[in-house]
Amino acid sequence: MKVLLLAGTSEAKKIAWGLVGQGVNAVASLAGATRDPEPLPLPTRVGGFGGADGFAAFLAEAGITAVIDATHPFAARITNRTAAICAARSVPYVQVLRPPWQAGKGDTWTEIATPQDAASIIPPTATVFLATGRQTLNQFAGLEGRRVICRQIDPPTAPFPFEGGEFVISRPPFSVTREEELFLALGVDWLVVKNAGGKASATKLTAARNLGIPVAMIARPAMPDAARVETPAQALAWVAAL
Known part of the structure; x- marks a missing residue:
């Protein structure tokens, strides 16, 4: 074998x-x-x-x-x-x-089917934190006009694909406290996440709940x-x- x-x-x-x-x-x-x-x-x-x-x-x-x-x-x-x-x-x-994540008490989640759907629920004046990786970043072009922050592990090799975007470079794991501090420092109004599941990467969701930040949750394919x-x-x- x-x-x-x-x-x-x-x-x-x-x-x-x-x-x-x-x-x-x-x-x-x-x-x-x-x-x-x-x-x-x-x-x-x-x-x-x-x-x-x-x-x-x-x-x-x-x-x-x-x-x-x-x-x-x-x-x-x-x-x-x-x-x-x-x-x-x-x-x-x-x-x-x-298993996928499930919303609990205190969570404010809106499930969306695709990255493109995020623009239909996030206000045009919002500061948006994309915890979705760089590979699908261009699919969020509808968020242009908002302040959009994308977190990725490696430094970018190309500019942000649309206006108003910026990168945050950091490598997991991220504690709840660290996520809260980051979201507060950046003034995050909305968090966009793929429903990947798992305990280690759920800290951002706990931080969003604690801070009252709404989440756009992209459903699994x-x-x-x-x-x-x-x-x-x-x-x-x-x-x-x-």
Whole structure:
């Protein structure tokens, strides 16, 4: 057996260490979205596969017999492609998908379907904090005219794609206190978040609740009809059962 771990999340790191602990022959793959990612304890390739044909060729050439998809919940293109190719080639596949966040007492959330929908609910005079990463930044162009702040891990290599935007560069984890201090210092009126789920990255939502900041919550994309687990332990049990 040889397992391919599609990584890039905190769950993937735990799975990687678990595979090592179990003595499983495995390799990891990172999309390359972050310039200096934390190293994994598995042989790791970085970058795309060259589309569906390239991914299928990699599975065959590397002798992959099972795939664990622990990519981000919003990596829909990767997830749907991977699930479809694995199904067509009878390669066992499982998606590791953490539960989505749920609004609680004191939260003021408005769920939206796409980044473009944010402009329809956020006032034109607002200061907006985008905790959505840089890859979909151009999809928020409808927010032009507002003060828009985008947080990302790496320094930008290109200017903000529309007027009124600025970057904040910092690397997680972020405590609730740190998030509150940042939001107050910037005068944030609205927070825009993808519903990625997870405890570590929920601190911004707690900070928004404590400060009375409304949240535009982007709903998750559709997921493939495939095997799915929620935790690293469940993913490792899936591997052990193969």
